[in-house]
Amino acid sequence: MNRTATSKPPRAVLFDWDNTLVNTWPTIVQCYHDTFTRLGMTPWTAEEVQDRAHGSLRDVFPKLFGVRAGEAERVFYETFHRIHLERLEPLPGADRLLARCSEIGCFVAVVSNKVGDNLRTEMAHLGWQRWIVRAVGAKDAKRDKPAPDPIYLALDGTGIAPDETVWMIGDSSADLQCAHAAGCLPVLVGGADLLSASLLEHPPRLRARNCHELLALL
Secondary structure, eight states, X not given: OOHHHHOOOOSEEEEOOBTTTEEOHHHHHHHHHHHHHHTTOOXXXXXXHHHHOOSOHHHHHHHHHGGGHHHHHHHHHHHHHHHHHHHOEEOTTHHHHHXXXXXXXXXXXXXXXXXXXXXXXXXXXXXXXXXXXXXXXXXXXXXXXXXXXXXXXXXXXXXXXXXXXXXXXXSSHHHHHHHHHHTOEEEEESXXXXXXHHHHHSOOSEEESSHHHHHHHO
8 A cells, every 4th residue: 555645644653563573473382382281271373373362461361261361371471581582583674664763753662462571671682772762562551452552651741642643553453453443543564364354344554564565655
């Protein structure tokens, strides 16, 4: 989609984190595998993880594990803290995309369902705090995505209202729902073949296959 035909230039760009700016699927798949295995359950395949693992753990795990949700979360994070930084991999063009957003005067933030402290640790590990002004993660706001609360928190104190000049960019239905709920412009990045039903209900205004195409939309 061509931005000039569909939207105004952004004043703020809010990015999802996992698999929008960084490739974390190998870490997420391993964490889910270890969690299911330790709890005596059949692990999801990598494809099933990519299809299903889009909410925050505080929303998803009680539905998956019931009364054992707390135990499951502890196992998940045992694996996560052991491997997440060594496996953290920026997606191609992500750094240039962030730099360009900053260069043209956009307020740049991350709105993620990764726990806030872990999100900010990864951001600092990559040195991206020079471009990203604010990072809002799971448990930072009262509710996580797809609720609009994290967007409101990201914009709090900026004087920027959540409207179509605020782009919410992400790879999942939770990102699109969050953008719609807040009144921002929803932008989908990556493959959308697993999101057809959600796309019909919460369609993106702009789409791009990767960070390079996102850069071209600015």
